[in-house]
Amino acid sequence: xxxxxxxxxxxxxxxxxxxxxxxxxxxxxxxxxxxxxxxxxxxxxxxxxxxxxxxxxxxxxxxxxxxxxxxxxxxxxxxxxxxxxxxxxxxxxxxxxxxxxxxxxxxxxxxxxxxxxxxxxxxxxxxxxxxxxxxxxxxxxxxxxxxxxxxxxxxxxxxxxxxxxxxxxxxxxxxxxxxxxxxxxxxxxxxxxxxxxxxxxxxxxxxxxxxxxxxxxxxxxxxxxxxxxxxxxxxxxxxxxxxxxxxxxxxxxxxxxxxxxxxxxxxxxxxxxxxxxxxxxxxxxxxxxxxxxxxxxxxxxxxxxxxxxxxxxxxxxxxxxxxxxxxxxxxxxxxxxxxxxxxxxxxxxxxxxxxxxxxxxxxxxxxxxxxxxxxxxxxxxxxxxxxxxxxxxxxxxxxxxxxxxxxxxxxxxxxxxxxxxxxxxxxxxxxxxxxxxxxxxxxxxxxxxxxxxxxxxxxxxxxxxxxxxxxxxxxxxxxxxxxxxxxxxxxxxxxxxxxxxxxxxxxxxxxxxxxxxxxxxxxxxxxxxxxxxxxxxxxxxxxxxxxxxxxxxxxxxxxxxxxxxxxxxxxxxxxxxxxxxxxxxxxxxxxxxxxxxxxxxxxxxxxxxxxxxxxxxxxxxxxxxxx
Numbered sequence: 001x002x003x004x005x006x007x008x009x010x011x012x013x014x015x016x017x018x019x020x021x022x023x024x025x026x027x028x029x030x031x032x033x034x035x036x037x038x039x040x041x042x043x044x045x046x047x048x049x050x051x052x053x054x055x056x057x058x059x060x061x062x063x064x065x066x067x068x069x070x071x072x073x074x075x076x077x078x079x080x081x082x083x084x085x086x087x088x089x090x091x092x093x094x095x096x097x098x099x100x101x102x103x104x105x106x107x108x109x110x111x112x113x114x115x116x117x118x119x120x121x122x123x124x125x126x127x128x129x130x131x132x133x134x135x136x137x138x139x140x141x142x143x144x145x146x147x148x149x150x151x152x153x154x155x156x157x158x159x160x161x162x163x164x165x166x167x168x169x170x171x172x173x174x175x176x177x178x179x180x181x182x183x184x185x186x187x188x189x190x191x192x193x194x195x196x197x198x199x200x201x202x203x204x205x206x207x208x209x210x211x212x213x214x215x216x217x218x219x220x221x222x223x224x225x226x227x228x229x230x231x232x233x234x235x236x237x238x239x240x241x242x243x244x245x246x247x248x249x250x251x252x253x254x255x256x257x258x259x260x261x262x263x264x265x266x267x268x269x270x271x272x273x274x275x276x277x278x279x280x281x282x283x284x285x286x287x288x289x290x291x292x293x294x295x296x297x298x299x300x301x302x303x304x305x306x307x308x309x310x311x312x313x314x315x316x317x318x319x320x321x322x323x324x325x326x327x328x329x330x331x332x333x334x335x336x337x338x339x340x341x342x343x344x345x346x347x348x349x350x351x352x353x354x355x356x357x358x359x360x361x362x363x364x365x366x367x368x369x370x371x372x373x374x375x376x377x378x379x380x381x382x383x384x385x386x387x388x389x390x391x392x393x394x395x396x397x398x399x400x401x402x403x404x405x406x407x408x409x410x411x412x413x414x415x416x417x418x419x420x421x422x423x424x425x426x427x428x429x430x431x432x433x434x435x436x437x438x439x440x441x442x443x444x445x446x447x448x449x450x451x452x453x454x455x456x457x458x459x460x461x462x463x464x465x466x467x468x469x470x471x472x473x474x475x476x477x478x479x480x481x482x483x484x485x486x487x488x489x490x491x492x493x494x495x496x497x498x499x500x501x502x503x504x505x506x507x508x509x510x511x512x513x514x515x516x517x518x519x520x521x522x523x524x525x526x527x528x529x530x531x532x533x534x535x536x537x538x539x540x541x542x543x544x545x546x547x548x549x550x551x552x553x554x555x556x557x558x559x560x561x562x563x564x565x566x567x568x569x570x571x572x573x574x575x576x577x578x579x580x581x582x583x584x585x586x587x588x589x590x591x592x593x594x595x596x597x598x599x600x601x602x603x604x605x606x607x608x609x610x611x612x613x614x615x616x617x618x619x620x621x622x623x624x625x626x627x
Contacts, residue, residue, distance in 0.1 A: 001190035035446040151434025201232035221315040243362035246314035250369035257374040263292040265512040267470035267495035271303025296470035297329020301340035304533035328370035330423040348537040380516040477510025499526035
């Protein structure tokens, strides 16, 4: 039965070679011929297979270098086998040959279809990737457009909001001015008095009145300025709140502040609050749009409005901590402020006991927390101009900027050393400035005079263009010390911003404006319409009491003198009158004696002649009488 099956259809056997990528079909055919022919054919096929295996073994060794040759040889052997098989099949069984051919065609068609399907899938995948990339690009572009529109919308909203805020501030200031004027008018109406100037405000601003917001803390310094300008005061708790809040901010700042230009620099103020406001108005005031302001110290003493000056500046510092830079001067210490009037002003205006002095102590704590210097750098990196702002100057122990940061500033300034030199030193006199170093400062009683040699060495060591200082009164409000190595910037500038200092020097005030590659120094005059204050802020009654007592005493003495003179004149007159009476009495006595003698002599004759009464009365009229 097996032989009959083998005779009916060809037996196809596929032998898989281990090292080849293709499979070589080896076909054994059997038909009705004799067994001998079948065996011979089998032997021929086996011999051919052996030769092919030998060739395959030889090609396996050459696969790494000549894989193409192996493939071609395999194909040639396949073609030979196919040709032999086709010859045998044509001789043996044409049906089997057609069947094998159909099978090959189907396999070829199937492979071609699979290849086309794979190519179609690949093209579809590429199309999907391109479509995905285009979709991502569209989404990215859409997001960019939306973000740009959002930024533009937010910018427009911010501008509108800022415009509304500015309008609100203007309206608020107008409302405050109207309210102040209304209260002043009410005051004058009630007091039924008339004056060409506005009177001081009676009411005081409370802590709730000066706070705009608590988180973050914002102080309504515009209202404080308007209130101080009208000679009003704060409640004690409000003043203490400003001093203590500013001290917390100042303690977190370094000894040497760092900021970028452009900026404005203001010198000594010395309690001249109204001149300070006038100078700030000339440069645009203090607000969120203004340039940074550097103050060089000496805010108190000498002037009559020291407490208003320091409270206003501390309120501005709380609201704009990055724009308002307050440096320490030599008057910002307890001993100097106690000696030159600031303590008396605090006690007088805020009615504190001398033993407590809470406001004065709070201000001294703020003084001890003030930074010592500020380094102002140009915002343009191509223009490397740098200003070092401080109050006094430099000394022999102050060599680098790191020396400033090494100072412990939270205390009273000592009488010598770096801390003292920063607050107390001065440039040498004009005739001694050029080519000199350091020498003791005889006018101050401490620190040193410094000359151009020491100053240029300090500038070169620390890469500083100019030192800007205060501490010295100048007739024009400023003074420049030219630098022979840099004609565009001086080596030293003194700025003094208290015009008509202590109401007798008639000097101007100066303010320095610093740009990236330039600077300017502006002067302004003092204000005439400044409220008059008595020395030591005394009231009229206490100030006038010594003069009044002296005048009354002089008046009493004059009256006593005149009374004494009148008494003396009366005594003299009485003595003279007494003398005249005695003389009259003596005269009368003599006359009486004479009368008696005469009467004795003429009595007989007269009695005869004048017997009647009338004659007797006539005789009496003729005779002298005693009075």
